[in-house]
Amino acid sequence: MVFAVVLVAIFVFFVIDAAFRPAFDWPSVGKYLFDRRISMAALVTIELTVFSMVIAIILGVILAVMRLSPNPVVKSVAWFYLWIFRGTPVYVQLTIWGLISLIYTSIDIGLPFMTPWLSFSTTAALNTFTLAVIGLALNEAAYMAEIVRAGLLSVDKGQEEASIALGMSWSQTMTRVILPQSMRVIIPPTGNEVISMLKTTSLVTAVPFSLELFTRSRDISAETFNPIPLLIVASIWYLFFTSILMVGQYFLEKRFSRGVGDRQANKSDAGGGAGLTGAVPIVGAGQPTVVLPPTPDKPGTGGTR
Template identity: 60%
Template sequence: MSGSPGPAADLPEPIKVVPLRHPGRWIAAVGILGLAALFVYGAATNDAYGWGTYWRYLRDERIVRGAWVTVELTVLAMLIAIVLGVALAVMRMSPNPVLRSAAWVYLWVFRGTPVYVQLVFWGLFPSLYRTIDLGIPFGPQFFHFDIQNLSAAFAFAMIGLGLNEAAYMAEIVRAGIGSVADGQVEASTALGMSWAMTMRRTVLPQAMRVIIPPTGNEVISMLKTTSLVTAVPLSTELYGRARDISGVNFQPIPLLLVAATWYLAVTSILMVGQYYLERYYAKGVSRRSSAPEPAGAGQ
């Protein structure tokens, strides 16, 4: 008497999983690595790059001072841009048509003209005005500023970069504030918060996760835009120092590589700081899909 087949006999054979092959990816990777190796080898053996000059000036005191001036210019210009950008964003969102129109004209002018042209204008500003006086005509003067005694190059470079960047920061701040739901403001008002307290405790903390990423990008962009202040003219920053040195030794390529290395080093530090700021302000924000769970998933 033969027994009935066991339950294991009724099970189908296990499916053999064969991983999907991607030969195109491997071919592309090998091709890219090969091209990179050829470029590195060609650059290392090409005397035109002037690697000896590159290593000699990489830590030159003039280059280091120029890099520090570049960082100072970036920080001060961004401070002007952030403060003025917040003010312009509030003006753009104001119900007052005069404030709203004035902010729109400012953005139209500074976003519609090249920053290099603006810097050239600021370099020529002392030719237009010798002093700035505010007061009553034929009466007392409340403010007197002698432009001719101003440290023109650095100050006008900082002002020119800051005023240009403020137009972009205004749109970034406005977009961040606009991303906060109106219900958040209404709830804060219902709790008795003033407008300033609502902005400080409710709106801005939530808007920062939208404002921080593009602001970090603007800081990095500002660092590189400082190379245009030669239009003022200002030659004490990083690119200006490298250009002046190359004008003496007639080796522009290695000096450009030196400047590029310092720009890369500083921007790398800024990118790390931006990463941690973004992570800090992204706390509590879930990236998981909001799709409903299938029935019985929680059982």
């Protein structure tokens, strides 16, 4: 209780201090919180998050299946992909994507070592928004692949064998048996990755892409020479989106964890009056003894036969 009181006192002191500290400039925070430039940048941040995560999840599932493949070539290619994209910083990867036009000046479609059928300039075909989505998605796919693989491995092998014994195809087994059971393992870390992706979008300035929330607020603060209020504005928007994602994650986890840990004792055992029924072998008797359950109108009836 003393520790709790101390924590509350520290929190109250911090709030009061922040409310009257001139550097925070709360009037400016209120002025720019719903500024059109900030709200548009927040929308762009959501677009970056959604597009990148959709691509990352699809590619992550493919990589997870490749990692579980018995083919050593397919498994090695997936492992090499994960090694590259998990072993280098995302900021470095985004910087390389921003310089992709220096590496590949054009995008050619056709047969190798022959005149291409179609050719596009890289800078014309890929704008900075597209490059930011590609960079974020390819990096995130490496982490999603391991999350999906862990979820698939969490399902007992006997489930797949039982499905095959029932005559289910591979697709039916995956969609009706394996994936529904693995989702309770996949959903929690995936929700964390979505929240992490929302904040990672602040790094796309390396592409360079400057229309997302953090970079836009930083550009405005460079005009006003007052960076702290704009940082608070960006933080409030990030917290708002993160709170929505956390609520959605909670309900998804609750939906896919139904039936886990919800076993209850048999109601007939709760009163202590009911016992074992059926055929019970007796050692040395040569034949089983049948235990009869009591009837509802005569609780005292029953016995053995």
